[in-house]
Amino acid sequence: MKEIGIGLLGAGTVGRGLIEILETEGERIASRTGVRPVLRRVADRSFQKKPVLSAYAPTASIDEVIDDPSVELVVELMGGLDPAGTAILKALRAGKSVVTANKALIAARSAEIFEAIAEGRKKNPATTIGFEAAVGGALPLVRNMRLIWSAGGMQRMVGILNGTCNFIITRMQDDGMEYAEALKLAQQKGFAEADPSFDVSGKDAAQKLAILSMLAFDVSVRDSDIVVEGIESFHRVDHELARKMGRVIRLLAIARRVDDRLLLRVHPAMIPANHLLADVRDEFNALFIEERYAGPSLIVGRGAGALPTAAAVLSDLVAIGSGSANRWVGDLQPLKSLEDARYRFYFRFRTVDRPGVLARIAGVLAEHDISIATMHQEEGREPVDVVIVTHEASESAVRSAVSKIDGGEIILAPTVVIRMEDNPDASL
Amino acid sequence: MKEIGIGLLGAGTVGRGLIEILETEGERIASRTGVRPVLRRVADRSFQKKPVLSAYAPTASIDEVIDDPSVELVVELMGGLDPAGTAILKALRAGKSVVTANKALIAARSAEIFEAIAEGRKKNPATTIGFEAAVGGALPLVRNMRLIWSAGGMQRMVGILNGTCNFIITRMQDDGMEYAEALKLAQQKGFAEADPSFDVSGKDAAQKLAILSMLAFDVSVRDSDIVVEGIESFHRVDHELARKMGRVIRLLAIARRVDDRLLLRVHPAMIPANHLLADVRDEFNALFIEERYAGPSLIVGRGAGALPTAAAVLSDLVAIGSGSANRWVGDLQPLKSLEDARYRFYFRFRTVDRPGVLARIAGVLAEHDISIATMHQEEGREPVDVVIVTHEASESAVRSAVSKIDGGEIILAPTVVIRMEDNPDASL
Ligand SMILES: NC(=O)c1ccc[n+]([C@@H]2O[C@H](COP(=O)([O-])OP(=O)(O)OC[C@H]3O[C@@H](n4cnc5c(N)ncnc54)[C@H](OP(=O)(O)O)[C@@H]3O)[C@@H](O)[C@H]2O)c1
Ligand SMILES: NC(=O)c1ccc[n+]([C@@H]2O[C@H](COP(=O)([O-])OP(=O)(O)OC[C@H]3O[C@@H](n4cnc5c(N)ncnc54)[C@H](OP(=O)(O)O)[C@@H]3O)[C@@H](O)[C@H]2O)c1
Numbered sequence: 001m002k003e004i005g006i007g008l009l010g011a012g013t014v015g016r017g018l019i020e021i022l023e024t025e026g027e028r029i030a031s032r033t034g035v036r037p038v039l040r041r042v043a044d045r046s047f048q049k050k051p052v053l054s055a056y057a058p059t060a061s062i063d064e065v066i067d068d069p070s071v072e073l074v075v076e077l078m079g080g081l082d083p084a085g086t087a088i089l090k091a092l093r094a095g096k097s098v099v100t101a102n103k104a105l106i107a108a109r110s111a112e113i114f115e116a117i118a119e120g121r122k123k124n125p126a127t128t129i130g131f132e133a134a135v136g137g138a139l140p141l142v143r144n145m146r147l148i149w150s151a152g153g154m155q156r157m158v159g160i161l162n163g164t165c166n167f168i169i170t171r172m173q174d175d176g177m178e179y180a181e182a183l184k185l186a187q188q189k190g191f192a193e194a195d196p197s198f199d200v201s202g203k204d205a206a207q208k209l210a211i212l213s214m215l216a217f218d219v220s221v222r223d224s225d226i227v228v229e230g231i232e233s234f235h236r237v238d239h240e241l242a243r244k245m246g247r248v249i250r251l252l253a254i255a256r257r258v259d260d261r262l263l264l265r266v267h268p269a270m271i272p273a274n275h276l277l278a279d280v281r282d283e284f285n286a287l288f289i290e291e292r293y294a295g296p297s298l299i300v301g302r303g304a305g306a307l308p309t310a311a312a313v314l315s316d317l318v319a320i321g322s323g324s325a326n327r328w329v330g331d332l333q334p335l336k337s338l339e340d341a342r343y344r345f346y347f348r349f350r351t352v353d354r355p356g357v358l359a360r361i362a363g364v365l366a367e368h369d370i371s372i373a374t375m376h377q378e379e380g381r382e383p384v385d386v387v388i389v390t391h392e393a394s395e396s397a398v399r400s401a402v403s404k405i406d407g408g409e410i411i412l413a414p415t416v417v418i419r420m421e422d423n424p425d426a427s428l
Numbered sequence: 429m430k431e432i433g434i435g436l437l438g439a440g441t442v443g444r445g446l447i448e449i450l451e452t453e454g455e456r457i458a459s460r461t462g463v464r465p466v467l468r469r470v471a472d473r474s475f476q477k478k479p480v481l482s483a484y485a486p487t488a489s490i491d492e493v494i495d496d497p498s499v500e501l502v503v504e505l506m507g508g509l510d511p512a513g514t515a516i517l518k519a520l521r522a523g524k525s526v527v528t529a530n531k532a533l534i535a536a537r538s539a540e541i542f543e544a545i546a547e548g549r550k551k552n553p554a555t556t557i558g559f560e561a562a563v564g565g566a567l568p569l570v571r572n573m574r575l576i577w578s579a580g581g582m583q584r585m586v587g588i589l590n591g592t593c594n595f596i597i598t599r600m601q602d603d604g605m606e607y608a609e610a611l612k613l614a615q616q617k618g619f620a621e622a623d624p625s626f627d628v629s630g631k632d633a634a635q636k637l638a639i640l641s642m643l644a645f646d647v648s649v650r651d652s653d654i655v656v657e658g659i660e661s662f663h664r665v666d667h668e669l670a671r672k673m674g675r676v677i678r679l680l681a682i683a684r685r686v687d688d689r690l691l692l693r694v695h696p697a698m699i700p701a702n703h704l705l706a707d708v709r710d711e712f713n714a715l716f717i718e719e720r721y722a723g724p725s726l727i728v729g730r731g732a733g734a735l736p737t738a739a740a741v742l743s744d745l746v747a748i749g750s751g752s753a754n755r756w757v758g759d760l761q762p763l764k765s766l767e768d769a770r771y772r773f774y775f776r777f778r779t780v781d782r783p784g785v786l787a788r789i790a791g792v793l794a795e796h797d798i799s800i801a802t803m804h805q806e807e808g809r810e811p812v813d814v815v816i817v818t819h820e821a822s823e824s825a826v827r828s829a830v831s832k833i834d835g836g837e838i839i840l841a842p843t844v845v846i847r848m849e850d851n852p853d854a855s856l
Contacts, residue, residue: 017721021579025581028579028580029579032574032578032646132576138723139725140575140576143568143571143575146461146746147571148566148568148743149739150460150461150746151449151739152460213763218460218761220762220763225763233844234776234844235844237776238774238844241815242846245817247848249846254849258766261764261765262764262765262766263766264765264766267847269847269849270774270847270848270849274707276704276707276728279702279707280704292735293445293449293735293738294566294729294735294740295729295736296729297727297729297730298726299725299727299728300725300727301722301723301724302722302723302724305723307720307723308723311576311579311721311722312576314578314721315575318574318575319575333647333648334647334648335648336647336688336689336690337653337689337690338686338689338691338692341691341693346669348666348669389673395655416666418666418677418698419695419698421586421697
């Protein structure tokens with residue numbers, strides 16, 4: 001087991017999410033990954049107001065945490081350009097690895113950060129930075145850019161990268177709300193800030209697109225390289241008109257190779273209603289990519305929130321802590337498997353056309369405690385299809401009922417049995 | 429730059445895909461990841477028939493490749509339980525890391541493999557195995573199980589894990605084919621083997637589910653722990669009946685926590701037609717998960733094929749080769765950005781109700797070389813909405829046309845302009 005001493009800067013929404021995961025799942029993380037992240041120190045400007053921190057020698061001094069010899073890795077979750085930037089550069093130069101969720105900083109100061117890493121590696125060759133949480137929360141985008149899509153064949157990325165905008169747009173689309181009303185609802189639900197302008201202007205999505213483009217295309221992107229339009233300008237009626245054209249509106253962040261140049265855009269766009277991205281609703285984020293070798297891929301998930309973002313931070317801790325000694329399998333337990341499960345079932349009985357057939361089928365189902373939700377018989381000549389959807393019933397009861405029914409002479413072909421899966425949730 | 433010497437066992441579909449990527453993208457991979465995988469030796473039982481291998485000192489002897497001191501990492505792409513199993517165990521015990529796409533072997537012999545790794549680490553502490561390609565081809569599932577979903581809070585996994593079955597099912601659903609006809613088409617397209625029984629019986633999906641369950645829930649799963657039903661039993665008419673209920677049929681691989689037990693199933697299921705998984709068509713694979721911290725997530729992509737599978741193999745090479753010194757950013761190039769792009773546009777002009785308004789708008793568009801595909805005017809009192817969809821036009825032309833139109837006194841509110849994105853492809 002490898003312990004790794006963590007110093008946390010900033011115990012706000014995400015920082016406290018991380019503390020919650022480490023406190024609840026510390027043992028399991030260690031057993032699963034071979035790495036035990038141990039929180040040693042926390043710096044927060046208002047640590048006195050945060051009782052959960054008392055176990056971690058809290059201080060208001062950022063330097064105290066970075067300089068603490070028991071801190072091997074610094075997690076920066078204060079946000080903003082400074083003092084976060086100064087802190088990250090200092091830790092890296094000292095040969096301490098850094099994990100951060102700070103997209104603004106990565107987008108603005110990546111060159112300096114990578115220089116600081118080079119300097120830190122003179123002291124500690126393993127010095128590195130992880131910023132999985134900076135783009136798309138719990139969606140594994142940063143890591144995949146460098147690992148799964150490592151051959152560099154990225155052709156196109158189309159993302160829904162801002163949950164606030166997507167929430168507002170899909171409420172306008174599905175509930176016929178106007179922009180102001182949907183924004184208010186987003187604020188009530190905690191999906192939008194009191195001042196939402198950074199999100200609704202498209203600037204947040206543009207920062208994320210800049211980071212993804214750096215990773216995918218090996219280019220450095222400034223804010224001004226991306227054409228950005230927000231979502232404030234269109235109205236409910238535009239959703240209705242889009243629907244008439246078989247389309248829906250989404251705020252898309254797009255990067256596309258065109259010959260040897262790159263098109264970088266964030267803007268509302270109408271996409272076909274039957275496209276996978278059209279089913280990405282509410283606060284969810286998504287990235288669709290096309291890569292020369294891996295092909296087209298889509299990743300959908302929670303782009304923000306305390307725990308999803310903290311899960312991404314944790315993924316960097318584990319990756320950095322484990323190095324190449326990846327522990328693909330933890331301590332295995334014997335399986336406790338569920339032998340009999342309950343479902344709603346669809347049956348299609350292919351039967352003779354004779355009085356009493358339905359009564360016979362219904363009788364056997366009743367004997368086995370299988371209750372019928374809907375029954376339907378197609379008109380026509382023999383063979384006749386009788387279609388039944390049941391209420392929840394157990395697999396074992398269904399197995400024995402169907403084998404009894406199929407054994408009789410009223411059935412002309414093996415009965416088709418299909419489970420109904422209402423989960424996963426249609427709205428994801 | 430870190431070179432890593434590779435020995436390849438088996439140069440078939442995936443093996444030659446890997447050679448193609450390494451030959452084409454070697455430099456780019458090195459610059460992006462800091463790791464240069466160098467293919468040193470190849471073993472293949474019919475290497476004489478494969479001229480591409482001549483550059484890599486080909487041999488029929490597996491041992492010769494494993495024992496070669498220039499080979500630091502062994503890539504096993506022969507398939508089957510043996511000699512692949514013997515080869516992998518030997519390499520690991522010798523302290524050489526292994527990368528494989530062999531799901532049958534991982535599902536059947538994981539315990540032995542992990543013991544061999546423990547033994548190998550006595551010689552070389554970095555000894556490890558990568559099998560990202562064994563489940564879901566280019567979908568980053570294995571890695572995410574241990575990295576993004578590392579806290580162990582997996583609640584549920586619902587996957588479409590067999591491309592052959594999904595191709596057959598969606599052809600039956602969309603083109604009204606019967607099973608035999610859809611299977612034949614799958615065989616013609618190379619999506620199904622001459623003997624398709626391993627796929628269509630659900631057994632292939634069950635093996636993948638066993639591996640994912642091991643990674644997600646830390647349990648060891650045998651084939652017999654999973655209830656498996658294939659896709660041979662239902663007919664076109666069941667798709668029609670499903671459609672009437674607002675559902676579609678998919679072969680799902682399901683793992684779900686129920687109290688302290690696990691439900692593991694592979695079977696056809698009816699899912700709501702508006703669910704994201706219902707849009708996963710043809711040979712694509714997908715995994716929907718629900719994890720306590722990360723939340724619900726979906727990953728969709730190519731589950732098989734030479735290049736997608738080879739891309740996953742490459743991801744393991746890079747991960748193992750780079751260790752913790754992840755190179756998140758390669759050698760950055762200056763951005764060549766595309767300043768002006770062409771789209772089809774949607775305009776909504778809010779106008780006064782007066783003769784000549786349409787002529788004025790159409791005139792300005794024509795002046796700017798913007799040609800109209802459809803024009804539509806809502807009936808009603810002032811203000812009147814004029815909706816126009818254009819053929820492809822340049823952003824700069826649109827910007828100046830709209831500013832000219834909005835400058836006139838016929839316009840009552842700023843014109844709404846939305847780009848039409850026909851890509852990404854609706855079928856994914
Ligand atoms: N929240 C999300 O869903 C999400 C998602 C993705 C990425 N992120 C990123 O994660 C980072 C943290 O976000 P958050 O939502 O957790 O922010 P937050 O709730 O505002 O937390 C920031 C914490 O840092 C403390 N702090 C700020 N400046 C400090 C300073 N100079 N010295 C010491 N402590 C300081 C704050 O103290 P006070 O309590 O006194 O303000 C607060 O406890 C940001 O970079 C953000 O962009 C967040
Ligand atoms: N193809 C896919 O899309 C895909 C997707 C996911 C995972 N995989 C996995 O990837 C692995 C390779 O699949 P594949 O499609 O590339 O198979 P393949 O085309 O059959 O290639 C296997 C290669 O290994 C050679 N070989 C077999 N046994 C050997 C032995 N005993 N000694 C030396 N060489 C031997 C074969 O030679 P011959 O030419 O003489 O047969 C052939 O060149 C399998 O584990 C498979 O399950 C494949």
